Amino acid sequence: MKITEKLTSYLGIADIDYLCARLLFMSGFPIVAMAKAAESLEKLLKLSIVLLARIYSGIELTDDQLKNEYGHDLRKLLDGYNKMAPPEVKLIGNTEILENLRKAYNLRYTAKNKDIKLAFALDEFDNWYVYL
Secondary structure, eight states: OOHOOOOOOOHHHHHHHHHHHHHHHHOHHHHHHHHHHHHHHHHHHHHHHHIIIIIIIIIOOOOOHHHHHHHTTTTHHHHHHHHOOOGOOOOOOHHHHHHHHHHHHHTTOOOOOOOOOOOHHHHHHHHHHOOO
């Protein structure tokens, strides 16, 4: 897949996931909403990593490379992004939302995670999405 195809594919799907997450939050379905929110941020982080690798290293990462290196792990994706990003665009600060979204993503299959915070600020999710 060419870089331009990858950009439009990831961004288009991420936007749909983002809008679905917001709609689900506002409709009272927080666990499903948080899983969709995690998916939207995952796609944007992967897209950012693809761009950074291309711009700064001249490397064109494949979907398989992204999958093998990061999977669906938001923490790994954030760390990978921050390793490649120049200092002025590194994502630092409150990353608690990513941890809560990771836990919610795992709840798609089981309710074993009891330490999840279902109440987090929708505006914080919006800020992360818009920044990426």
